[in-house]
Amino acid sequence: MQSRGMSDQNSPPEPPHGTRSAFVTERVRDMIIRGELEPGSRINERVVVEQLNISRTPLREAFKVLEREGLISIRPNVGATVVSFTMDDVEASIEVLIGLEAIGAERAAERATEAEIAEVADLHARMVAAYEASELMAYFHVNQDIHQKIVDAARNPALSRVYAGECARIRRFRFAGNSDRSRWSRAVQEHEQILDAFARRQGPLLRELLRAHHIAGWQQARRALEAGAPRAMPARGATK
Amino acid sequence: MQSRGMSDQNSPPEPPHGTRSAFVTERVRDMIIRGELEPGSRINERVVVEQLNISRTPLREAFKVLEREGLISIRPNVGATVVSFTMDDVEASIEVLIGLEAIGAERAAERATEAEIAEVADLHARMVAAYEASELMAYFHVNQDIHQKIVDAARNPALSRVYAGECARIRRFRFAGNSDRSRWSRAVQEHEQILDAFARRQGPLLRELLRAHHIAGWQQARRALEAGAPRAMPARGATK
DNA sequence: TGCCCCGAGATTGCATGCAATAAGTTCCGA
């Protein structure tokens, strides 16, 4: 049915490992996050379908999921458009993230196992290594993992799910926060304190450190974004 | 299992007002919330398709949405199953809701317009009326509206979206909290204070009142649910 | 008796075709 034979040059066959639907969902989400699909623009089903070598059915299912995630907006009989964030939108999401981490921090301080704390400590070490090697992308991803792990340590499935979802939504914008070297260095120091508070299970302190960390990071990111583009623009390649 | 012959109540033509997909999403969500689809059980596509008189395509799109909302779980090549909540799952979600309202409360106290406050006051009056008329269902819905409106007054789109989603997920369980008359009466009193704090724009107070309100409500609901069923069971007919 | 394999039936995932709707274009009159 599919010409699975010799095709590796102009259109990478894109091997769907799981279901086509899951594959295309992840792929289109990435395209949005990476900025390959311009915010505010409509997404042509045919184009994406040909690009990914799948039919319209799984793509339309992916659209529904991405709409629920808040990455696109679907108007009946018109189509899907990439939602364009304003800086205020992102700030709103970050406010939510701060609130979610606040719940998570206190619970995590109470409930985290030693193994979980060790895991975060390990991630922290790897993050510092990435920082010292100036590997921005690796740093960024480990950084995200640390925050997610702390939230996960709260053992609240609903919290983890909501947090992860909201994080993904605005990932590309937060990336800009680390573009400045001095801010980057301070962020690492803040993480040092965060790890310490977590290890000592000091919930309220952890909560406040995280809050301050996010606010500072976002202020930097917002400045960088507004300097780079008057309107909401994604940092290209802000994901793996 | 369904006799398609003389049908007047089990399969009304069901006029799809918008798109079939939106219609069936809402319909199936309702079926889950009302407990018509048993938690833990698989959902047979064919049955639902025949029941709602639509094809499988919009239904499968609905499944994707509902999965993202956390109401069902889809296993590839197996199908969709209604997720069954444990009491701890619900409690986790309520913890999240409390956290989200905490953010919302402080912002709402700052940013709410007089019109929004008036609107909540109006809803409150209607809620009291429903209470005095012992119209439990009407009370329940207006109650939800009040909380959502307060959150909306924070003018944080991300917050409103996440809050609404999480609320919908566990709606059926919270309904049980009002089954006890004395708790119901106390809940109304608490709402009186909540409205007052909101009108006076006392953010921190509002936050704490809401927190206490939810904790008390949930304790009652949990007790009622555990008395009614050893495992997680929905209160039948917990929605319009 | 219990376990494992397997084949028929049921069910899902996906591609495709068709009708309905929106978007884009041309042509006409003012």
Add this chain to the structure above:
DNA sequence: TCGGAACTTATTGCATGCAATCTCGGGGCA
């Protein structure tokens, strides 16, 4: 030259068919 209406094209929403996969009951074997 410009505005608008009718028409053409493009695109979406949905139904359906087919292949792939899973479910589940029966028979062979230890």
